[in-house]
Amino acid sequence: MKLIKKILLAILIVLVAIQFIQPGKNNSNEILPTDISKQFSIPESVQAVLKTSCYDCHSNNTRYPWYSFIQPGAWWMASHIKNGKADLNFSEFGSYSTHKQQSKLKSIANTINDGSMPLSAYTIIHNTAKLSKENKALVIDWATKMKDSLSQKIKL
DSSP: OHHHHHHHHHHHHHHHHHTTOOOOOOBOOOOOTTSHHHHSOOOHHHHHHHHHHTHHHHSSBOOOOGGGGSTTHHHHHHHHHHHHHHHOOGGGGGGSOHHHHHHHHHHHHHHHHTTOSSOHHHHHHOGGGOOOHHHHHHHHHHHHHHHHHHHHHHHO
16 A cells, blocks of 8 residues: 555656746747738638638647646647648748649648647637538638639749
């Protein structure tokens, strides 16, 4: 019995100690000139969906919920943000080459269409980030049109 108490006490001490090791926050509160909204005309309805369902992990401005201040949840969230921004960062979209922008727009349409984005782990906690059929169609249509317009620019 004493061994179990010592193990539980050690676990408790570790859990309390890791609370003091917080990752940096992804929150610049600034819209960069390279932000997709500064580079392209985005309908307000599409922009609203992107901000609600995508920007927390795919921009330089994350809204942090309560659990992001508790370890190991903060590390898990920081990892998701790091990986999400490495794959697509709406805040830096304008700095991508035209070819990369086309590729990212195609990926946006494909990942929304196949249901791999937004991540189910994210939408479980963030119900508002779930995409309705209408919102999926809206963003897919916009991304496809944007990709096609970039193709026309390249041809000219």
